[in-house]
Amino acid sequence: MTIGIIQQVADPSAVLARRNPVAKLGAALIFTVPLVSTLDPLTPAIALAVELAVLPLFGLRYPVLARRALPLVIASLGVLVTIVLFAADRSGRLLLELGPFDVTTGVLMSALALILRIFAVAVPGVIVFATTDPTDLADALVQNAKAPARFAIGALAAFRLLPLLGEEWQMITLARRARGVDAGRNPIAQVRLFVSTAFALLVGALRRGGRLAVAMDARGFDSGNARTFARKQVFTVADAVLISGAGVLAAATLTITVVAGAFRPIIG
Amino acid sequence: MSEVVLRGFGWRHAGRRAWAVRDVDLRIEHGERVLLLGPSGAGKSTLLAALAGLLPTDSGESAGTIEIDGLDPRKARERTGIVFQDPQTQLVMARSGDDVAFGLENRGVAAAQIWPRVSDALDRVGFPYPITRPTAALSGGEAQRLALAGVLALRPGLLLLDEPTANLDPAGADLVRDAITRSRDDSSLIIVEHRVAEALPLVDRVVVLEPGGGIRADGAPEVVFAAYGDQLAAEGVWVPGFSIPPLKSALPASEALVVADEVAVAKRLAPVSMSVGGGEVLAVTGPNGAGKSTLALTLGGLLPPTNGHISAFDEAKPPHKWRATTLTQRIGSVFQNPEHQFVTHRVADELALGPRRVGRPVDEVRETVDRLLDRLRLTRLAAANPYTLSGGEARRLSVATALATAPRVLVLDEPTFGQDRRTWIELVTLLATLRDEGHAVVAVTHDDAFVQALADRTFALGSSRLHDPLPQRGGRRHS
Numbered sequence: 001m002t003i004g005i006i007q008q009v010a011d012p013s014a015v016l017a018r019r020n021p022v023a024k025l026g027a028a029l030i031f032t033v034p035l036v037s038t039l040d041p042l043t044p045a046i047a048l049a050v051e052l053a054v055l056p057l058f059g060l061r062y063p064v065l066a067r068r069a070l071p072l073v074i075a076s077l078g079v080l081v082t083i084v085l086f087a088a089d090r091s092g093r094l095l096l097e098l099g100p101f102d103v104t105t106g107v108l109m110s111a112l113a114l115i116l117r118i119f120a121v122a123v124p125g126v127i128v129f130a131t132t133d134p135t136d137l138a139d140a141l142v143q144n145a146k147a148p149a150r151f152a153i154g155a156l157a158a159f160r161l162l163p164l165l166g167e168e169w170q171m172i173t174l175a176r177r178a179r180g181v182d183a184g185r186n187p188i189a190q191v192r193l194f195v196s197t198a199f200a201l202l203v204g205a206l207r208r209g210g211r212l213a214v215a216m217d218a219r220g221f222d223s224g225n226a227r228t229f230a231r232k233q234v235f236t237v238a239d240a241v242l243i244s245g246a247g248v249l250a251a252a253t254l255t256i257t258v259v260a261g262a263f264r265p266i267i268g
Numbered sequence: 269m270s271e272v273v274l275r276g277f278g279w280r281h282a283g284r285r286a287w288a289v290r291d292v293d294l295r296i297e298h299g300e301r302v303l304l305l306g307p308s309g310a311g312k313s314t315l316l317a318a319l320a321g322l323l324p325t326d327s328g329e330s331a332g333t334i335e336i337d338g339l340d341p342r343k344a345r346e347r348t349g350i351v352f353q354d355p356q357t358q359l360v361m362a363r364s365g366d367d368v369a370f371g372l373e374n375r376g377v378a379a380a381q382i383w384p385r386v387s388d389a390l391d392r393v394g395f396p397y398p399i400t401r402p403t404a405a406l407s408g409g410e411a412q413r414l415a416l417a418g419v420l421a422l423r424p425g426l427l428l429l430d431e432p433t434a435n436l437d438p439a440g441a442d443l444v445r446d447a448i449t450r451s452r453d454d455s456s457l458i459i460v461e462h463r464v465a466e467a468l469p470l471v472d473r474v475v476v477l478e479p480g481g482g483i484r485a486d487g488a489p490e491v492v493f494a495a496y497g498d499q500l501a502a503e504g505v506w507v508p509g510f511s512i513p514p515l516k517s518a519l520p521a522s523e524a525l526v527v528a529d530e531v532a533v534a535k536r537l538a539p540v541s542m543s544v545g546g547g548e549v550l551a552v553t554g555p556n557g558a559g560k561s562t563l564a565l566t567l568g569g570l571l572p573p574t575n576g577h578i579s580a581f582d583e584a585k586p587p588h589k590w591r592a593t594t595l596t597q598r599i600g601s602v603f604q605n606p607e608h609q610f611v612t613h614r615v616a617d618e619l620a621l622g623p624r625r626v627g628r629p630v631d632e633v634r635e636t637v638d639r640l641l642d643r644l645r646l647t648r649l650a651a652a653n654p655y656t657l658s659g660g661e662a663r664r665l666s667v668a669t670a671l672a673t674a675p676r677v678l679v680l681d682e683p684t685f686g687q688d689r690r691t692w693i694e695l696v697t698l699l700a701t702l703r704d705e706g707h708a709v710v711a712v713t714h715d716d717a718f719v720q721a722l723a724d725r726t727f728a729l730g731s732s733r734l735h736d737p738l739p740q741r742g743g744r745r746h747s
């Protein structure tokens with residue numbers, strides 16, 4: 001149903017789920033810094049292990065995470081195929097010959113490193129958004145991170161209209177069939193129909209967005225007054241501890257990688 | 269409580285040749301309640317937008333003056349509040365209470381005062397749920413009540429309502445009118461509403477705009493309607509007391525063209541069995557959530573049923589498995605929102621699309637297009653972009669596109685929804701003619717007048733909701 005996107009799937013009383021949304025987002029960003037600074041497989045492996053270990057503190061259950069991370073599995077398969085086909089580095093022991101493609105330990109290590117990185121970078125994001133109400137996030141961005149309200153609240157309002165797009169897409173598709181427009185099995189006709197349906201969807205979305213913007217301004221959104229906050233978001237010591245903790249863990253991860261001699265910087 | 273003064277006011281949208289509204293001289297005293305009328309295109313909504321201060325100076329050209337309590341409306345925004353037609357595009361927040369608080373936050377109301385004012389506004393409109401109720405789980409009428417509460421919380425001296433019930437079914441419209449009545453205070457009110465009879469209890473004065481400019485009539489409702497009732501009715505305004513003669517079929521229905529046998533759609537439609545024959549108008553009625561639109565899509569061969577079977581035109585294959593070109597020559601569907609069905613960029617192309625796709629020769633296509641343009645009063649608009657049409661024009665075009673491939677069965681979803689009296693009469697007359705020519709017409713409708721005027725048979729869908737919209741969520745911390 002339309003409400004699906006904003007439904008929380010985590011226990012909101014868990015010790016870290018209760019933290020300020022900005023703190024959670026900041027911690028997630030800091031924790032992923034090592035992952036975008038090195039190419040080795042060890043760093044993402046450690047990071048992923050840490051992420052899975054702290055999951056219960058966010059009130060998230062593992063099956064829920066698995067369901068949310070399903071698209072990543074599909075992305076990983078894509079990575080595996082791409083690397084097996086196109087990897088330049090074919091060093092290491094030959095494991096398998098797939099026609100012209102040599103699958104070596106080196107190839108598999110590259111693929112593994114990349115797949116681990118995809119998961120390690122994405123999982124913190126999954127955790128943050130599964131444990132954070134979008135309204136709370138927008139409030140905290142404005143109140144604690146001093147983000148412009150026009151941006152944060154505007155994005156929140158647009159976000160509320162997103163689920164409508166799914167229903168809209170179905171209606172437009174059915175309406176086109178009613179007009180005698182279908183693509184049958186012709187792939188070119190299918191692409192053209194897709195593009196024209198998407199265009200109709202876009203036109204409708206723009207009009208709705210415009211009407212919403214006018215209605216928001218009519219209630220003083222563009223008044224330029226200093227806004228007050230109906231819902232107070234507080235940034236506490238515990239929130240600062242969460243961010244520092246993420247920094248410490250990130251540093252520890254990098255240290256282990258360097259000491260183990262696996263560090264392969266992206267730059268240089 | 270605000271006072272409104274217009275002197276020779278006019279507004280022309282940038283890039284348009286004609287003035288949307290002009291030469292308006294009008295004075296509305298503190299606490300007056302005014303119904304603003306006029307045929308479609310007379311500039312009622314533009315006038316409300318101007319009063320709400322929502323016409324930026326660079327978006328058009330103005331003439332004369334417009335003042336609220338002596339101020340330019342753009343500077344008097346804190347004194348006005350406006351509610352629009354569409355509830356979906358007025359709600360900002362995910363939870364009901366937060367949405368009412370949104371305007372108060374924008375105005376910089378102290379945090380300690382916000383929640384008491386939210387509860388007060390929700391009480392005034394009779395909002396029945398806790399403040400944590402997700403806005404996505406509200407019906408149209410409930411959402412519009414919430415939108416009204418969001419405006420009332422700001423305590424405007426002038427309340428502007430731009431067809432607040434036009435997008436709602438009768439039950440939802442009642443909810444909103446009831447809320448307007450309940451919340452009545454000493455603020456001034458201007459309401460645009462084409463269902464005049466329902467709006468009259470809310471007002472004490474009627475102002476009629478003249479389409480070419482100026483004001484045609486102004487005064488107490490009885491006086492205005494006694495003098496101008498005929499003219500307004502002819503122009504499409506729903507003036508109370510002007511009834512429409514019924515157009516029932518003289519002959520019994522012919523053989524069944526579409527038969528539904530225990531047809532159901534998971535989560536949307538409980539099993540139904542029914543049929544429709546040539547030469548009859550079947551009205552499908554029932555409350556919101558009963559699955560009327562789903563039934564229309566299924567009968568129209570657009571949505572496959574998850575259970576049961578539909579047979580049509582003595583063919584073994586059910587309609588949803590037919591090619592689209594076969595379907596359009598047998599069953600035509602007209603959607604509630606006409607814009608969903610527009611595919612091209614010109615009205616004439618829109619009409620030619622169907623006949624072209626089914627392979628009709630060029631001169632036959634041209635002949636069909638010309639005939640339909642004429643029949644539905646669209647000739648003047650042949651080169652216009654369908655997305656720029658008014659509500660009534662878009663509706664006529666969507667019906668015409670369905671007729672272009674000459675289907676024997678026509679399925680329409682809320683064909684008269686939001687239409688002015690003139691378009692309404694045209695549609696009813698057209699559908700009656702089609703029926704008398706032997707077509708089968710199925711119309712999903714909430715419109716009692718439509719059923720009484722035209723329906724030969726009524727099929728009422730059950731009231732049992734198939735799914736509750738949403739379980740209540742537990743209380744959250746802010747209250």
